[in-house]
Amino acid sequence: xxxxxxxxxxxxxxxxxxxxTLENFEDQGIEFLTAENGVKALKIIQDERPNLVFLxxxxxxxxxxxxxxxxxxxxxxxxxxxVLLTAKGQELDRLQGxxxxxxxxxxxxxxxDELIAITAKVLGL
Amino acid sequence: xxxxxRFLKNSLMARLVMTFVLLLLLTIALVSxxxxxxxxxxxxxxxxxxxxxxxxxxxxxxxxxxxxxxxNLDFTAWQLEVRTQAGLLxxxxxxxxxxxxxxxxxxxxxxxxxxxxxxxxxxFILDLDGNVLLSTQPSREGQSHAEDLFxxxxxxxxxxxxxxxxxxxxRPTITVATPLFNQDRRRVGVLAGNLNLARIDHIILERxxxxxxxxxxxxxxxxxxxxxARFNLQGPAGGNVRSLGIDLALSxxxxxxxxxxxQGIPVIGDYHWLEERGVALITELSQExxxxxxxxxxxxxxxxxxxxxxxxxxxxxxxxxxxxxxxLAITHTARKIAAGDxxxxxxxxxxxxxxxxAQAFNEMTSQLRILYEQLEKKVAxxxxxxxxxxxxxxxxxxxxxxxxxxxxxxxxxxxxLHETTLNLIGRLDLKELLEDLVRRAGRLMNTQHxxxxxxxxxxxxxxxxxxxxxxxxxxxxxxxxxxxLAGKVWQTGKPMVVNDYDQWAERIIDFEYNLxxxxxxxxxxxxxxxxxxxxxxxxxxxxxxxxxxxxxEIDQLTRFAHLASIALDNARLYTSTKEARAVAEAANEAKSxxxxxxxxxxxxxxxxxxxxxxxxxxxxxxxxxxxxxxxxPRLERVVGxxxxxxxxxxxxxxxxxxxxxxxxxxxxxxxxxxxxxxxxLQMGEVLRLxxxxxxxxxxxxxxxxxxxxxxALPEIxxxxxxxxxxxxxxxxxxxxxxxxGAIQCKAYAQNGEVVVSIKDQGIGIAVVDQSQVFDKxxxxxxxxxxxxxxxxxxxxxxxxxxxxxxxxxxxxxELGQGSTFYFSLPVGEPPG
Numbered sequence: 001x002x003x004x005x006x007x008x009x010x011x012x013x014x015x016x017x018x019x020x021t022l023e024n025f026e027d028q029g030i031e032f033l034t035a036e037n038g039v040k041a042l043k044i045i046q047d048e049r050p051n052l053v054f055l056x057x058x059x060x061x062x063x064x065x066x067x068x069x070x071x072x073x074x075x076x077x078x079x080x081x082x083v084l085l086t087a088k089g090q091e092l093d094r095l096q097g098x099x100x101x102x103x104x105x106x107x108x109x110x111x112x113d114e115l116i117a118i119t120a121k122v123l124g125l
Numbered sequence: 126x127x128x129x130x131r132f133l134k135n136s137l138m139a140r141l142v143m144t145f146v147l148l149l150l151l152t153i154a155l156v157s158x159x160x161x162x163x164x165x166x167x168x169x170x171x172x173x174x175x176x177x178x179x180x181x182x183x184x185x186x187x188x189x190x191x192x193x194x195x196x197n198l199d200f201t202a203w204q205l206e207v208r209t210q211a212g213l214l215x216x217x218x219x220x221x222x223x224x225x226x227x228x229x230x231x232x233x234x235x236x237x238x239x240x241x242x243x244x245x246x247x248x249f250i251l252d253l254d255g256n257v258l259l260s261t262q263p264s265r266e267g268q269s270h271a272e273d274l275f276x277x278x279x280x281x282x283x284x285x286x287x288x289x290x291x292x293x294x295x296r297p298t299i300t301v302a303t304p305l306f307n308q309d310r311r312r313v314g315v316l317a318g319n320l321n322l323a324r325i326d327h328i329i330l331e332r333x334x335x336x337x338x339x340x341x342x343x344x345x346x347x348x349x350x351x352x353x354a355r356f357n358l359q360g361p362a363g364g365n366v367r368s369l370g371i372d373l374a375l376s377x378x379x380x381x382x383x384x385x386x387x388q389g390i391p392v393i394g395d396y397h398w399l400e401e402r403g404v405a406l407i408t409e410l411s412q413e414x415x416x417x418x419x420x421x422x423x424x425x426x427x428x429x430x431x432x433x434x435x436x437x438x439x440x441x442x443x444x445x446x447x448x449x450x451x452x453l454a455i456t457h458t459a460r461k462i463a464a465g466d467x468x469x470x471x472x473x474x475x476x477x478x479x480x481x482x483a484q485a486f487n488e489m490t491s492q493l494r495i496l497y498e499q500l501e502k503k504v505a506x507x508x509x510x511x512x513x514x515x516x517x518x519x520x521x522x523x524x525x526x527x528x529x530x531x532x533x534x535x536x537x538x539x540x541x542l543h544e545t546t547l548n549l550i551g552r553l554d555l556k557e558l559l560e561d562l563v564r565r566a567g568r569l570m571n572t573q574h575x576x577x578x579x580x581x582x583x584x585x586x587x588x589x590x591x592x593x594x595x596x597x598x599x600x601x602x603x604x605x606x607x608x609x610l611a612g613k614v615w616q617t618g619k620p621m622v623v624n625d626y627d628q629w630a631e632r633i634i635d636f637e638y639n640l641x642x643x644x645x646x647x648x649x650x651x652x653x654x655x656x657x658x659x660x661x662x663x664x665x666x667x668x669x670x671x672x673x674x675x676x677x678e679i680d681q682l683t684r685f686a687h688l689a690s691i692a693l694d695n696a697r698l699y700t701s702t703k704e705a706r707a708v709a710e711a712a713n714e715a716k717s718x719x720x721x722x723x724x725x726x727x728x729x730x731x732x733x734x735x736x737x738x739x740x741x742x743x744x745x746x747x748x749x750x751x752x753x754x755x756x757x758p759r760l761e762r763v764v765g766x767x768x769x770x771x772x773x774x775x776x777x778x779x780x781x782x783x784x785x786x787x788x789x790x791x792x793x794x795x796x797x798x799x800x801x802x803x804x805x806l807q808m809g810e811v812l813r814l815x816x817x818x819x820x821x822x823x824x825x826x827x828x829x830x831x832x833x834x835x836x837a838l839p840e841i842x843x844x845x846x847x848x849x850x851x852x853x854x855x856x857x858x859x860x861x862x863x864x865x866g867a868i869q870c871k872a873y874a875q876n877g878e879v880v881v882s883i884k885d886q887g888i889g890i891a892v893v894d895q896s897q898v899f900d901k902x903x904x905x906x907x908x909x910x911x912x913x914x915x916x917x918x919x920x921x922x923x924x925x926x927x928x929x930x931x932x933x934x935x936x937x938x939e940l941g942q943g944s945t946f947y948f949s950l951p952v953g954e955p956p957g
Contacts, residue, residue, distance in 0.1 A: 011729060013732075013733040013737075018736075020736075021739075058725070108732040109732035109736065
């Protein structure tokens with residue numbers, strides 16, 4: 001079954017960046033899904049059940065923290081690895097991320113190598 | 126019962142009377158008892174005698190009767206005819222016909238005798254052998270009485286057998302027998318006869334003066350009645366008639382006594398054994414009847430005695446009350462005296478002991494009266510003295526009171542002042558304070574109208590801030606200098622009084638002036654400037670009493686205003702300070718929010734730049750370069766350039782990112798917005814972590830890293846990540862500014878602190894620059910020629926971090942020799 005990766009960010013450049021960074025994985029049967037706001041992101045997670053989600057925190061309609069909280073604490077979905085991305089680097093946000101149930105937290109601008117590494121680890125490639 | 130006892134307890138007389146009566150009754154009872162006993166004794170004696178007499182009489186009668194029958198028998202036996210016939214009957218020589226005719230003749234004769242003499246029941250003739258040859262009871266003929274006593278005795282002489290129970294009739298019988306002779310005076314047999322004992326009943330039963338219950342009777346050795354008992358003809362069943370008297374008599378003891386008779390009735394009885402007759406003669410009289418007189422006597426005595434005691438008791442109580450009355454009268458008088466009426470005297474009712482008591486009592490009372498009067502006189506004198514003294518005192522007091530009243534007025538004011546001071550010290554809310562002040566002032570002066578105008582120093586117009594009473598409606602109204610009383614005081618800065626405000630030419634027209642009469646205003650100052658006025662006014666209702674503000678009042682009010690001014694100043698200052706602080710805080714908040722926003726905005730495009738540059742580089746290296754043929758040196762150079770350019774973009778992007786991060790960090794730390802995670806930790810650990818993190822830097826350059834962490838390093842309290850950041854920063858700097866050699870990191874304890882040093886053998890820092898090393902954005906070197914490396918914020922951030930931990934950061938350096946950076950951290954908890 002092909003692995004699915006969801007990229008949720010309101011900035012088009014960011015979505016493109018992440019996709020291009022992980023382009024190599026496409027050869028190994030990865031399906032990329034995108035969402036430009038929190039509500040859409042939530043819906044896609046519920047419908048498609050992606051294995052890995054890159055979730056930007058600052059998004060319209062519903063922010064990343066809330067999406068993460070919903071997925072992890074309310075719906076209690078399993079098998080969805082959520083990485084929160086944010087331009088904010090405060091400890092407070094890191095804590096908030098933990099409380100939201102995020103599996104990992106990365107600040108922007110992030111290290112592309114780190115992105116690749118984490119993808120490889122989560123998808124077992 | 127208890128009521129009776131209580132009555133007896135309370136009344137002496139009652140006790141006396143009761144005792145007397147009881148004793149009397151007791152005596153009477155005793156007397157009657159003794160009389161009864163005595164009477165009984167004598168009655169017994171006389172009864173005994175009577176009974177004896179009767180007994181003797183009866184005995185005599187009985188014996189005479191028996192003798193009579195004896196004589197009858199004797200007579201019958203002696204008759205010649207009888208003897209002749211008897212001889213024929215009983216003689217041996219007689220033939221049958223002679224016997225037969227003798228038999229019938231005798232028979233006829235005997236029957237005639239029995240019939241005539243009712244006392245004889247039966248007559249019969251016995252031969253010398255004891256056989257009955259002839260009897261008036263034919264059934265007896267032929268029987269043998271050879272053994273019987275009467276026969277054997279009758280052979281010799283006339284014999285009366287004692288009473289016995291006849292075997293034939295089973296009844297008590299007396300048999301008389303006499304020898305029977307023939308005409309020749311030769312004994313031929315015995316003539317016997319049974320007596321009719323019923324005939325003796327009459328003798329025995331006759332009362333002969335024994336009284337209603339008297340009884341005489343005969344009893345045989347078988348305990349049977351021989352005579353018919355008067356009251357019980359049959360006697361107890363079986364003939365068992367017993368009593369003490371009977372027993373004694375039947376044992377041949379004669380006498381008299383008191384005992385219970387055969388019926389169980391107590392009797393006086395005389396008992397006598399009649400030897401010849403073989404019976405006991407008992408004569409009895411019931412004790413009840415016998416002793417009736419004694420009883421009656423006792424009753425009479427007791428009756429009389431009882432009535433007497435009642436009567437005497439009555440007499441005694443009369444006497445007792447006669448005694449009690451005077452005593453009670455004295456008691457009554459005593460009570461009245463005790464209640465206060467000393468004029469009372471006890472009545473002299475008798476001449477006896479009680480009378481003496483009354484007399485003595487009265488003497489005592491009169492003495493008391495005299496003493497009391499004397500005492501009263503003394504008291505009156507003293508009272509008079511006291512009244513005079515009191516009057517004098519009152520005069521003095523009146524004087525003092527007047528003096529005190531004026532003092533009191535002062536006191537009230539001082540108290541109010543004191544209270545005001547205490548209260549105002551703490552007041553910082555301006556509006557509340559103004560309200561409070563005007564009310565206090567009103568209370569102080571006892572007016573119901575008051576106001577305060579208050580404004581900023583140097584203001585052109587002032588404003589009514591608060592007002593009570595009629596001034597309430599002026600609140601908010603503006604006032605110009607010189608306008609009305611308040612305006613004038615504000616302008617001149619001097620207190621002012623206007624009596625008859627309602628008629629004052631310079632009054633404020635739109636104000637309801639006719640409600641206030643006398644009004645006063647005192648200035649409120651801030652520093653040297655007059656910033657407001659405190660005013661009070663009396664209501665026109667008080668026009669009658671015409672209260673005014675005198676010099677005293679103005680003085681007090683001025684002092685109050687002075688206090689008020691200070692308090693108001695404080696409040697104002699506090700408010701402005703508070704406002705200023707609020708403004709500053711708001712500004713700070715705005716700055717933080719702005720920076721957070723800015724950083725976000727800056728980071729977003731940076732992400733793209735960095736990211737895409739990197740991807741481009743990756744594509745170049747992984748896809749494009751391998752696809753190119755590297756023959757063309759120009760192409761090689763271009764490709765190399767492109768790669769380098771991309772590196773430059775990446776490096777610069779990184780630098781920009783670091784700058785933003787550092788800027789944000791610094792701002793957060795200085796604004797106190799950083800989330801410090803303080804914990805107990807070992808600096809040794811932090812050093813090692815930092816060394817690990819910077820290990821790559823050493824590899825690229827030809828540098829060594831030396832570590833020297835002292836053992837038993839005390840723990841410090843700090844934020845692990847931030848301290849690591851400091852270490853990384855310092856090590857990075859050391860690497861940056863060193864070309865070769867070693868970088869030495871040490872950690873040791875010194876004077877209650879943990880000191881860390883990072884020593885390099887690099888270019889060093891000129892003394893002139895050393896003071897600015899920790900400043901923001903300061904970088905060593907000429908800004909034009911030396912390209913700045915790093916952000917220039919690193920050391921500032923280190924300084925902020927170390928100083929937050931309560932430590933110090935400093936350096937030692939010599940240009941060209943290298944630098945050693947130090948920082949210290951306090952052991953344990955950081956101060957504050």
